[in-house]
Amino acid sequence: MADQFLSKTKVTAGDLVTSGDRPVLERFDELRALLTDRAGPEVANLFAEPLLSRGNDTATPSVSWYANTKSDPVLLSQVSPGEQAQVTAYLSDHLRPLRALAEEPAHADLVWGALSTYGADDVMVADGRPVIVNWGLLPGGGGSSVSTRMAHFEATLGRYLTAPTRPPVEPSTTPAPAFTPQPAEPEHPPAPPRRITPLAWAPLLVLLLLSGGVLFWLLQPGTRLFPKQEPVITEQATLDAQRALNDELRARADVLQAALDGAVCRADGVLILPNGQTPEGLLPPKQGEAFPQTADAAPDALLPNTTDRIVVQDPANPETPQTLLQTIEGRTVLVLAGTANGLTAGSGFVVGPGLVVTNQHVIEGAAPGQLAVAGQAVGAPMAATPLKATGPLADTGQDFALLRVEGLNAPAFSLFQGDGSLKLNNVIAAGYPGDVLEIDGDFAALQAGEAGAIPGLTVTDGIVNTEQKIGPETNVLMHSAALSSGNSGGPLVDMCGRVVGVNSFVRKGPLQNRGYALAVGDLLAFLQGTDAAPQVVDSPCQPTVRPFTAAAAPKDPAPADPDKE
Template sequence: MADQFLSKTKLTADDLVTSGDRPVLERFQELRALLTDRAGPEVAALFAEPLLSRGNDTAAPSVSWYADAKSEPVPLSRLSPAEQSQVTAYLSDHLRPLRSLAEEPAHADLVWGALSTYGADDVMVVDGRPVIVNWGLLPGGGGANVSARMAHFDATLGRYLQAPVQPQPQPQAAPVASAPTFTPQPVETLMTPAPVRRISRLAWVPLLVLLLISGAVLFWLLQPGTRLFPKQDPVITEQSTLDAQRALNDELRGRAETLQAALDGAVCRADGVLILPNSQTPEGLLPPKQGEAFPQTAEAAPDALLPNTTDRILVEDPANPETPQSLLQMIEARTVLVLAGTANGLTAGSGFVVGPGLVVTNQHVLEGAAPGQLAVAGQAVGNPMQASVVKSAGPLADTGQDFALLEVPGLSAPAFTLLQGAGSLKLNNVIAAGYPGDVLEIDGDFAALQAGEAGAIPGLTVTDGIVNTEQQIGPETNVLMHSAALSSGNSGGPLVDMCGRVVGVNSFVRKGPLQNRGYALAIGDLMAFLAGTAAAPQVVDAPCQPVVRPFTAATSAPAKE
């Protein structure tokens, strides 16, 4: 990872230019390797290293840009005319090799994506050399608009290639047919001139034959009854996700009405205790008689108007039933950080313990992991421990499942209990636990862990929310839509109720016009996946009745005389 921070850019997900169904920014290592091999390290160094944050409910997506440099970055536009001329000449000379790479089908999408920039101060100068930021992006949500890239390039990076190279004298020749270039100028203005060769008309015959054959095959594929893939219903349909969003809107409207009714009917007693129309406090407790103190512990409603904080909720420790522990302690002891070494570097996700030495996560967290490059870490584990895949099912869009079961020899962390009940979980308070990427990217312990310091363990992140709706989005795919904030890295982590039982496996986020909404795969689907494995988690179906240590327990008791 480069160490010199250059700038940070806020964006929308639609601004990301994609290549091979992935944002070009996520293929930075591949781009750098290609340019180093084909054009040299100086050309590869033109493109700043991106650190992409997908954003969450409170923060917009953004990209932080870094470079290997010592001096502070300065936008090219702020240099003197003489300095600008020198840097522009360097940039023009070193961008020129990308033209030939962009004409190769195997690399065209990646190179064109890298040459797509926002357009405002995209060139920074550090250590006297130019570095391009904001690449892999098109403004105004134009990332998916392939046709707009050429015109946008001409107005941005293309202007550095518009200074013509002085052509050498050439013999008179017929015009040369060429592929589209970066600018409307002749090929000779973009590359070092080479002797022009005449192309015989017979040389075009094989290409014409190939085009005719391709056209015939395409015509056959478009005929009724001819398909590239067997006809089948998609695992996850647009209608099902639309129904889920409509259900969410209904839940939010009902939630707003509930909150307004509680606000209108709330009564504040003389002793300062706020009582709602349902005769409970906002945190779901029954209030004591006026003038009396709250008990040291009390049962709370699972759908309380305001969720209780995890350090005040008490759950039974199976290893020590006489000494209850806080919900936060229980979650921390069972949730793990999942690390996968891939060709593009280290990726991180979340997981949780379901049995002795067994961890559940998402299949997509492990995607691309090299053999022997899986490990788990965290407060529940200590130093990273090697892991191996026992079973996996995915990807979600193809199979309706996104699960993986890992075996971690020597892992002694306790297992979660799973909740698979017949009742609805709507409006129940829940906690999402895991290691979101937008937190890890600025976590000093995670940076030290990446650098090889095994004892550097990042802290667990927990967010709270409510279950908005339960939805079937495919023939065998059931999800809980909830409002606990998630981001990349939460994948595979547990969604926990206020009694410490896992009610879902956090798996993906859908971006709405106003906020993101998290989805957790249902426990029933997880249990079907675990069938036939050594995992035998404890499953309960009893409704949650959380035990809470009231906030006023230590402060409202009458003083002793």
């Protein structure tokens, strides 16, 4: 099985092209062996490896695509024109052997199935080479329609390859005529050709001279009428950020190795790291003494404390502290948007009375009156109205939206903006990832119209790997808390329950993904001029851990019995 995830496509059973009463996707090994033997491994590597999920009563069928590549995949339509030309030429040259295979009766169904694609962004680029996804599929339930394959091929992969020869047409039984028709004589003789005098070329010559002069002027520096619009967030900027992340991961590995090499286990079972703390970032008591009822922990502990053990003081109700998990659950929401393509889901969080922050791309395309928030912090879905939005990220450097939710009385997160670095600090990402909602029974019930069904909130932990500037006005936190589609717009929270970033996108790597959160400073700039007036704090985080239970408190080892020595 290839290890690089490329994309995921939701399908219907009718979209699957079949061959021999089996979906072509299930014959991938056979297709790969055929192409390797008859056309070479480079041709076989053009087709991504599919993983077909049949779905169930609540989840639709889907196909996940994988390939043995090292670099992150990019849609062919999104690479530079020069690279597009190179990849297109490579694709055309390496698809050519399929012309002959498609005409062999023994292999025609399998090859034609591989050449049948959905048609929208079905070619990706990784390692500088094309990879075809969405093959073995025809949209609109057309998988079983043999008659539509040729026309659909010509509109999709046929753009890169001349279509294989159609089956020969049977000769007509009607004998051919024994004569060749002659053209009819014209009723009037043709007029003699008109001669063009040299003077007639003068206007054209003047026009060419004027056009050349205008073109020369436009090519001069500073005279371009329509300057090229470059994206604010470029691929180079994200590549530089990824390189910075790799450097930070190597440094993190060194820190962990040093902690492992210098760790000491006391006689009472307490593990002490070289910095004199426990792995949870606590100062250990003296041997023979129990841990205190509450303790301050380091925000960058190697082993973060669980969210149900960390105590957070609510400024609105300081006498009733909550756990970190309760704080997050009471302020994070599910954002639902009805679009022309169906229902989409994202995440958001409360930033003020009746005000929710999310990403602009989460609500993009939402029809009027088709925007709502739900979740444990809200209860039944409540209608939401956009107050302000800016995006997309690549063009504007921002990806924020502010929603008004009338009647929402959930408490608001405080926002952290300090002078120090957050690097290596423990963080929690909260939201509603799509791969979890797909199998969430409450979400299925909510989609079916059961307003009281509340999907479960997903929280993942990690550390801030690095802080990076990827655009003139765009600052991000790269972190290791697991994210996926649906986490967009959700909060990134420190161990004191303050929002330190807005989760916005993921970069996929060969082994794992890395999440990116837009920094709080960028969010505050966006909120200027709106009704939102979030509480902003700048004090460094000092997590407070809940009381230790007697069972969890370390004990002194029992004294040795001299009679048994």
